[in-house]
Amino acid sequence: MSVNKTKILPSLIDRLTDLNPRSSSEASAARAFSNKDLRSAVIRDLGWLLNTINAASTSGIPPECLAYESVLNYGLPPLSGIHVSDSDWAHVMDSLRASILRYEPRIAPKSLKLSLRGTESFNTTHNQLCIEIRGQLLAEPYPVDLLLVSHVDLETNQIVLDHNEGP
Numbered sequence: 001m002s003v004n005k006t007k008i009l010p011s012l013i014d015r016l017t018d019l020n021p022r023s024s025s026e027a028s029a030a031r032a033f034s035n036k037d038l039r040s041a042v043i044r045d046l047g048w049l050l051n052t053i054n055a056a057s058t059s060g061i062p063p064e065c066l067a068y069e070s071v072l073n074y075g076l077p078p079l080s081g082i083h084v085s086d087s088d089w090a091h092v093m094d095s096l097r098a099s100i101l102r103y104e105p106r107i108a109p110k111s112l113k114l115s116l117r118g119t120e121s122f123n124t125t126h127n128q129l130c131i132e133i134r135g136q137l138l139a140e141p142y143p144v145d146l147l148l149v150s151h152v153d154l155e156t157n158q159i160v161l162d163h164n165e166g167p
Helices: 012-016 035-050 055-059 089-103
Strands: 113-117 128-137 144-153 158-162
Touching: 035 089, 035 128, 035 144, 035 158, 089 113, 089 128
Parallel strands: none
Antiparallel strands: 113 128, 128 144, 144 158
């Protein structure tokens, strides 16, 4: 069976979303994802995750509280207000990696790699940076490679995922 024909069970949000509300039944093709569909869904969900400010940042949920590790704390700490030239990027990258691992189980944990791109030429004028996200999506019969470049605007707290550079 070819790679694009391999079917994968969609995520819960995709199963609950009715793309054809006028139809009383669902085609069997709509109940399964191809590798391309999986990749698109993960990119969409990562976009939502990376552009959501977590509850711990606004309500002060302590890390030792169980809610800190739950969906109640979905998202990232805010990045707005950080200046490119004087930040502890190791801490930011660790926080980003932890959030992706916690809320995106379709990425194989050991495969997830994050790296700052072009650190010698940060766009300090516009307070923006690029973070490369690499990993493998858990799929059958073998994993699907994922390469994304996130463009982070530290003034607006917006993260745009560029998936055209990936495989």
